[in-house]
Amino acid sequence: MAGRILDWLKREGGEPASPEAEALARLAAARDAAEAANEAKTRFLASVAHEIRSPLNAIYGYAQLIERGEGKDALSAARVIRRSAEHLAHLVEGLLDIAQVEGGAMTLSREAIRFPEFLDQLIAMLDLQAQAKGLALVLERPERLPEFVHADPKRLRQVLINLIANAIKFTDHGSVTLKVDYRNELATFTVIDTGIGIAPEDAERIFAPFERVGSAAAERPGVGLGLAITQALVHIMGGEIRLDSRPGEGSRFTVRLMLSQPLTPPSEPAPEAGAVTGYIGRERWVLLIDDDAAHLAVVRGLLEPLGFQVRTASDGESALAAAAQFQPDLVLCDVALGADNGWEIAAQLRRRHGAALRIVMLSGEVHLVEGDAHDTLILKPFAFDDLLDCVADQLGVEWVRAAGEPRAAAPEAPAAPSLPLVIAPVAAAHCAEIERLVRIGHVRAIEAEIDALAALAPEAVPFAERMRAALDSFDLKALAGLAKMVQADAA
Structure with a gap:
């Protein structure tokens, strides 16, 4: 629009645009930019939904x-x-x-x-x-x-x-x-x-x-x-x-x-520790500050069964009053508290209770960090385990855990059936080819070699099925091991 205004002025007057015309064009350009930015914001907010x-x-x-x-x-x-x-x-x-x-x-x-x-x-x-x-x-x-x-x-x-x-x-x-x-x-x-x-x-x-x-x-x-x-x-x-x-x-x-495959299957993760059921040491008091009743109920429902004494507050005034009344060990304070500012509440708590009080801020806006009154910050949404790790770190408590369920021992694989001596040399040749094909990952050719191995004699079928099961589960390492076993027996 701004360019059209200047072009029109030049056509009409035949002279360079006056300062007033240039100012008008700049205003029009600024308006166009603002409208474009507003339209982009509207599209962005809609895209979030x-x-x-x-x-x-x-x-x-x-x-x-x-x-x-x-x-x-x-x-x-x-x-x-x-x-x-x-x-x-x-x-x-x-x-x-x-x-x-x-x-x-x-x-x-x-x-x-x-x-x-x-x-x-x-x-x-x-x-x-x-x-x-x-x-x-x-x-x-x-x-x-x-x-x-x-x-x-x-x-x-x-x-x-x-x-x-x-x-x-x-x-x-x-x-x-x-x-x-x-x-x-x-x-x-x-x-x-x-x-x-x-x-x-x-x-x-x-x-x-x-x-x-x-x-x-x-x-x-x-x-x-x-x-x-x-x-x-x-x-x-x-x-x-x-x-x-x-x-x-x-x-x-x-x-x-x-999407490449791992050369070897990832090892199974270590058995998870049992669920946290409590902590060792004296009773600890926690103050939760948040204007969202559902959030207060969720965090309270997590901490109270573990033995914490929990009090809640939904605004700055009630939070400061509660802290003065029962002297909490830990404060979990939301940053956005309606009319109140969580950072300011943290600063007041620090001035009144000193460094012994541990203050953890909860926020969905990581870029908005104000002051140094708090000890750490957790982003919403958070996993319960992450919150418990933070609580343990701030209070120095040691968790009591339920006994973890031991992993069941994997059943031992049945021994590979042996092949008759009469077909061993031919079977070894097929297995040598299978071993080669495993290295290049030619699955269809491996299937053909296993079929040929099974057709040598009825006694070879169980061994061939064992190899087929390893192929079906993409356990190529086990498949290559079986192929080597046959070649070693035939040597």
């Missing part, structure tokens, strides 16, 4: 089932709620990562994850959302999927949830399918829906931030940020994403990523 909808729906749906007593498996529902809440926290962090994506500064983690279990959890998280629309949510995966792969679980989960949730949103009848293939360490994820489809002219625009394509998009929540984030994350992970779609026939999003 779009991104958190899926895990929030899982939490809300399962919580209602438990409340109404309709959940058949409360423990399973609780796990879905916890995983969804964790993902919700990750998404909030992910929104803050947008700037890092644009600046190319994002880093990825590389963890060994249980691949089949990861996929099952993903489907469980989104199943309620599909059921609410009368859709079938289907997971198609091969039987011989590796148990472990290397990936950034947070980013991979974010990509797949964005695609599946988007498919559910734009599908009114039929199904949404996540098809997974894995070959030569290349994982292919295909999200297939029977929804409204996407016109060819919109296929590129749909990956642009804040784009809403098609008439149906205006009727559904969100502003299209999910696919933009998804494409950026896929590219950062070194993969590719492709869209195949026709209006009225559904869509197919395909993501290809290299």
Whole structure:
């Protein structure tokens, strides 16, 4: 607009713009910038709702089932709620990562994850959302999927949830399918829906931030940020994403990523310590300060059964009065307290009670740290274990724990059946080839060699089945060991 004003003035007067005209143009430019910034803010706030909808729906749906007593498996529902809440926290962090994506500064983690279990959890998280629309949510995966792969679980989960949730949103009848293939360490994820489809002219625009394509998009929540984030994350992970779609026939999003397998399966984690049941030493007093009654009830419900004496306050005045009355050992103080300021309350508590009082601030705004009256800060949302670790560190208490459940000893593997001497040389040749194929990962050729080994004689079938079981579980180390055993016997 500012440029058009200057052009018009030049055309009309034929002379350079006057200072007044230039000032008017600058004002118009400032107004345009403010309007653009306000529009961007509106789109951003709307995108937050779009991104958190899926895990929030899982939490809300399962919580209602438990409340109404309709959940058949409360423990399973609780796990879905916890995983969804964790993902919700990750998404909030992910929104803050947008700037890092644009600046190319994002880093990825590389963890060994249980691949089949990861996929099952993903489907469980989104199943309620599909059921609410009368859709079938289907997971198609091969039987011989590796148990472990290397990936950034947070980013991979974010990509797949964005695609599946988007498919559910734009599908009114039929199904949404996540098809997974894995070959030569290349994982292919295909999200297939029977929804409204996407016109060819919109296929590129749909990956642009804040784009809403098609008439149906205006009727559904969100502003299209999910696919933009998804494409950026896929590219950062070194993969590719492709869209195949026709209006009225559904869509197919395909993501290809290299997910390598660990050379050896990760060792089982050490048995977890038993649950905390109390602490050793004198009785400790804790003051909780928060204007959210639900938060006070949750933290109080965690600490009181462990033997802490807990008092609560919802504002600065009552908090200071309570602290003067019973002299707490520890204060857990929220930063945002309505009209009151948590930092100022912490400062007053420090002046009145000195350094012996331990003060822990609770906040969702890590960048807003004021003063040095507090001892440490915990970000919301937090895991109970993290809070208990902080309490133990601040008070120097030693936890009393319930006896942990010992892990059951793994059953000893049955000894490999021996092969008849008459077929040993031929069997050794097949096993030498199997050992070679294991090194290059040629699964189909390994299957053929095992079949040939089983066909040598009926007595070879049990041994071949043992090798087939190792292959089916992708225990290539065990498979190579069996092959070496046959060669050693035949030598």
